[in-house]
Amino acid sequence: MPMHHIPGIPSARQGCLAMLLGMAVLALLPDTALGEREQGEWLVVRTPITSETVTRLKNATNRAIESRGAKKIVYQFQFAGLSEAGPCQDLANFLLRDIKGRAETYAYVDKPLMGHAVLPALACNYLWLGPDGAIGQAASKQPDEQADRALQLKYLEVAEARGKFPALVFKMLYPELVVYQIDAPDGRKFKLDRDQAARLGIDARHALAPEEVNQDPRPVLREQEAGLYRPSDPRTKSFGLWGRVVSSPQQVVELLDLPGSLVQGNPLVNLDQPPRAARIVIKNEITRGMVESLRRQIKRAVDVDKVNCIIFEINAWGGPGSVRIADDLAKELVDLREKGVLTIAYIPATARGAATYIAFGCSRIIMGPRAELGDCQMLLYERGNRAVPERDVMVFRESLKNLAERQGYSPVLAEGLLSPGMEIVKVQAKPDPNQPGRLATAFLEKAQAEKEARKWDIVGTVKAKDRPLAFDTEKALEYGIAWDKVDPPSIDNVAKLEGIDPKNVAGARTGFLDEVAAFLAHPVTTVFLVIVFFTCLILELKAPGVGVPGVIAAISIVLVIWANSWLSGELNSLAILLVLLGLVLLGVELFILPGFGVCGISGILLLLLGLSLVVVQRWPQTPGEYLDLGKNASIFAAGLLVSLFAAFILARYLPNVPYANRLILQPPDDETSAAGAPLPPAQSPALLGAVGVVVTTLRPAGKARFGDEFIDVVAEGAYVEAGSRVQVVEIDGVRVVVKPV
Numbered sequence: 001m002p003m004h005h006i007p008g009i010p011s012a013r014q015g016c017l018a019m020l021l022g023m024a025v026l027a028l029l030p031d032t033a034l035g036e037r038e039q040g041e042w043l044v045v046r047t048p049i050t051s052e053t054v055t056r057l058k059n060a061t062n063r064a065i066e067s068r069g070a071k072k073i074v075y076q077f078q079f080a081g082l083s084e085a086g087p088c089q090d091l092a093n094f095l096l097r098d099i100k101g102r103a104e105t106y107a108y109v110d111k112p113l114m115g116h117a118v119l120p121a122l123a124c125n126y127l128w129l130g131p132d133g134a135i136g137q138a139a140s141k142q143p144d145e146q147a148d149r150a151l152q153l154k155y156l157e158v159a160e161a162r163g164k165f166p167a168l169v170f171k172m173l174y175p176e177l178v179v180y181q182i183d184a185p186d187g188r189k190f191k192l193d194r195d196q197a198a199r200l201g202i203d204a205r206h207a208l209a210p211e212e213v214n215q216d217p218r219p220v221l222r223e224q225e226a227g228l229y230r231p232s233d234p235r236t237k238s239f240g241l242w243g244r245v246v247s248s249p250q251q252v253v254e255l256l257d258l259p260g261s262l263v264q265g266n267p268l269v270n271l272d273q274p275p276r277a278a279r280i281v282i283k284n285e286i287t288r289g290m291v292e293s294l295r296r297q298i299k300r301a302v303d304v305d306k307v308n309c310i311i312f313e314i315n316a317w318g319g320p321g322s323v324r325i326a327d328d329l330a331k332e333l334v335d336l337r338e339k340g341v342l343t344i345a346y347i348p349a350t351a352r353g354a355a356t357y358i359a360f361g362c363s364r365i366i367m368g369p370r371a372e373l374g375d376c377q378m379l380l381y382e383r384g385n386r387a388v389p390e391r392d393v394m395v396f397r398e399s400l401k402n403l404a405e406r407q408g409y410s411p412v413l414a415e416g417l418l419s420p421g422m423e424i425v426k427v428q429a430k431p432d433p434n435q436p437g438r439l440a441t442a443f444l445e446k447a448q449a450e451k452e453a454r455k456w457d458i459v460g461t462v463k464a465k466d467r468p469l470a471f472d473t474e475k476a477l478e479y480g481i482a483w484d485k486v487d488p489p490s491i492d493n494v495a496k497l498e499g500i501d502p503k504n505v506a507g508a509r510t511g512f513l514d515e516v517a518a519f520l521a522h523p524v525t526t527v528f529l530v531i532v533f534f535t536c537l538i539l540e541l542k543a544p545g546v547g548v549p550g551v552i553a554a555i556s557i558v559l560v561i562w563a564n565s566w567l568s569g570e571l572n573s574l575a576i577l578l579v580l581l582g583l584v585l586l587g588v589e590l591f592i593l594p595g596f597g598v599c600g601i602s603g604i605l606l607l608l609l610g611l612s613l614v615v616v617q618r619w620p621q622t623p624g625e626y627l628d629l630g631k632n633a634s635i636f637a638a639g640l641l642v643s644l645f646a647a648f649i650l651a652r653y654l655p656n657v658p659y660a661n662r663l664i665l666q667p668p669d670d671e672t673s674a675a676g677a678p679l680p681p682a683q684s685p686a687l688l689g690a691v692g693v694v695v696t697t698l699r700p701a702g703k704a705r706f707g708d709e710f711i712d713v714v715a716e717g718a719y720v721e722a723g724s725r726v727q728v729v730e731i732d733g734v735r736v737v738v739k740p741v
Contacts (some may be wrong), residue, residue: 049087096157134228135172277311279491282316356373374469
């Protein structure tokens, strides 16, 4: 039975041809279409443009093209004053001639741009404006500067090279010109008044020809009307001076399919002198003390050393308890942009857990060839492999997403770092001429990509379900997380990548107090000081008075509290109150309610808790932090036991050591008191074993009556009420010890 082709359904031959055609199209696509995003650069050009600015812009552009392979360079022009013609001509020449076909150049003007700075903006391959942007009014208002013939020719060269109407460009330079629009069969034209053009030496080609006068030209820009063109002016839609009106820098990078982090720009470009940088090392576990030390180093580098760039060499990690402090520091790093400071996260090896927040807070991330960033599995589990509560993980996730979005990174990728069950895919937008602003590539949850299959094509898997997500160097570059990589990895190479002379990179200075506090807050030093504190406290209580042991005990506890408070940046009032309350309770137990009861035990526990809080620096919020608190309390309890042994040894042997025996108060001798007054006679040994009645309550000292004689006695251990019967159990000189019977 013969097969007939059914209309509307392709035949096998047509299907094969379509498949072959599709394969051919894919083969012709550039490598970046489905793979790594193109590299780009975003440079902020602030006016007035000077010769130094032009030199730095040239260097930054050439570095981006040659070192990083950037194919798209965006110059964001920001007007802050009129620029001289010379530097602007130099920059325009560079954009027109030197770059050639090595990269595409884009000028983005989101606010009005005036003066001769419009010349390099027009010299870019593409000119895009923001809704509030404007360009023109190039004529200088300075009386000693006029547009000479060479400058006029430069404006003409730029206009013709970039396909702009010379008449409209000349109007920027000469506000007295009248510009006419001619709607001819061969297209719209803009021409100048013939007499005005001749008077200013403008080529007659750009003025109305005799035959054009009869084509009903109409003036669109009148005499003395400023040549300042705005998207809000409906007349400018037909002028063809700019290509797009783009709402924000973020949309610019989206349209160009560049990493969102580019929009931060490079503040080093607009400096009047060579940039200076500070190097700050972040290594090992991130703690509150470390972050406070980093804050002081940053403040000193920016406010005292006046650096323009800070390079953070990160080889660190941090668990759930470090997220909040790392996130706070990251937000402060973001705010440094407002001070014109470029922050670079240099990762030679690894930045894991809470260290990811600090890296994301920097303006740029530069990695070593085999580095890794973003392994956040440790943020999902406490010590002891206990899962962090989901509500806490949600807070971690939201903080990282907000930080990533603020820095121009994909929030979906940031969320994936803390979402094991999430599936992430890389998608490419399907062509849609009605929505030119859509991302060429993006990262989406797989479910969302499948739901929006009409809009997106899935081109790759970034994260499979129940698999952790982290970025090695190549993936970080591909996903727009890393700015660049250095190989071989070194601080000097990072500095050179940003155009900084390695000689101008200095290690951030730490203050003397920082170093002292860091030494005293070291766990070994802290435990030693606590042992000294307990030992001297026991010695002082054994020999009452204000002696050397009491002074040493006070100094030791003050050093522990000060060092940890200095590093944490805040005074832990609760810890100090607990320590003081513990000392008060011990005093009550020893001098008011003798024995070893509730006050004594409570005092010791409060001392241990207070000292532990000093070290952990805040009241625990998570099971892991409670575990840390308990661990420190156990260590200090062990230190107390060592102190008891040390106090026993010292009390036994120190009085017999020459010179050293002066460190503690000695009991008075048998002859005289310390003031020289005669001492009462020693009690007779015959009193030993005698039974008497307590006359005054023993607390523990008081009076007791033995027969007709009243004698000062000391109770052995417990509190003894008046009227109780007691027996003498020890006689030591004038000291008579009794116990209840």
